[in-house]
Amino acid sequence: xxxxxxxxxxxxxxxxxxxxxxxxxxxxxxxxxxxxxxxxxxxxxxxxxxxxxxxxxxxxxxxxxxxxxxxxxxxxxxxxxxxxxxxxxxxxxxxxxxxxxxxxxxxxxxxxxxxxxxxxxxxxxxxxxxxxxxxxxxxxxxxxxxxxxxx
Numbered sequence: 796x797x798x799x800x801x802x803x804x805x806x807x808x809x810x811x812x813x814x815x816x817x818x819x820x821x822x823x824x825x826x827x828x829x830x831x832x833x834x835x836x837x838x839x840x841x842x843x844x845x846x847x848x849x850x851x852x853x854x855x856x857x858x859x860x861x862x863x864x865x866x867x868x869x870x871x872x873x874x875x876x877x878x879x880x881x882x883x884x885x886x887x888x889x890x891x892x893x894x895x896x897x898x899x900x901x902x903x904x905x906x907x908x909x910x911x912x913x914x915x916x917x918x919x920x921x922x923x924x925x926x927x928x929x930x931x932x933x934x935x936x937x938x939x940x941x942x943x944x945x946x
Contacts, residue, residue, distance in 0.1 A: 798856040798921060801849040803829040804905075805868070808861025809823030810834070811905045811913060816861060818914055827855060843871035843902075847878045850899050858900035859917065865902035872900050876942050879935070881934040884908055889916040898937045 800819060804812035809831055816826050829845040831837040839862045844943035846858040860879075865882040872880035880900035881892035884907050892898040901920050903913050926932070 796824050796920065797825070799825040799854075801827045801829055801846045801855040801858045802860075803846040803858070803868075804831055804861040805837045805839040805842060805863075806831060806834050807863035808839075808868075808903070808905045809837075811861045811903065811910055813862070814910050815913065815917065819917075839867045840871040841882075843868045843876065846900060847872040847875035847880070851875055851877045857920075860900060860902040861905055861913075862902070863906040864904040865907065866904070869900075869902035872902065873936065877939075879938065883916050883920065886915065886919055889919040890923050893920050893925045895934075896929070896930050897925045 802812055802816060814825045815819060816828055819826050830842055843860055846860055849855045859908045860872060860880065862868045869880040872878050878900060879896055879898045880902050881888065881896060881898040883889045883892055883901045883903055892901065903916065
């Protein structure tokens, strides 16, 4: 399984972003680095939007966002129609976000988890299938309906 992945971070996530890119490339994945490119203060919303657009336009298989907690990144990314960005901070959330909620972006916190945990969460997310159970599909459709009502 060789995937194309968009990744973005603010200054708090920059160090993890660099390590994750190396990890993914070492595992034969293609990575689109959308910034930030240093540790100077940067606004998470800018990078969340760039990654979300790549995912929305299906130019990548999924996206990874990193800030201090993952929360700001997920909030910004979820403003883009068709994006289901989930904050992932455990093995369970890595699996459930993809399986139950059909997440297409994971948002991670450099101040919440170790880099080793983050690698594990990414692996779980990549290997997890989106559930084909009708109850999960119905819930994702309700999210899509909410998006459409806000146009």
